[in-house]
Amino acid sequence: MRTRPIEDVINQHQSKYAAAKHSGTSATQLDKLVKLGAVVDCDGQVWIKSKTRLAIKPAVNVFYC
Numbered sequence: 001m002r003t004r005p006i007e008d009v010i011n012q013h014q015s016k017y018a019a020a021k022h023s024g025t026s027a028t029q030l031d032k033l034v035k036l037g038a039v040v041d042c043d044g045q046v047w048i049k050s051k052t053r054l055a056i057k058p059a060v061n062v063f064y065c
Contacts, residue, residue: 001042002042
């Protein structure tokens with residue numbers, strides 16, 4: 001999955017307000033997404049990094065003979 005910063009998508013428009021109108025969201029929401037470091041994939045899906053940390057433990061390797 002290739003992603004790029006949402007700032008790049010916004011900068012393709014003449015203004016932040018034009019980008020908001022084109023995307024169907026508000027300029028305030030775009031500002032929030034920029035502050036969160038959001039990225040956009042090729043389908044237009046917005047992704048933000050979660051603040052949740054998962055404690056992932058390696059799976060136990062059990063071999064049966």
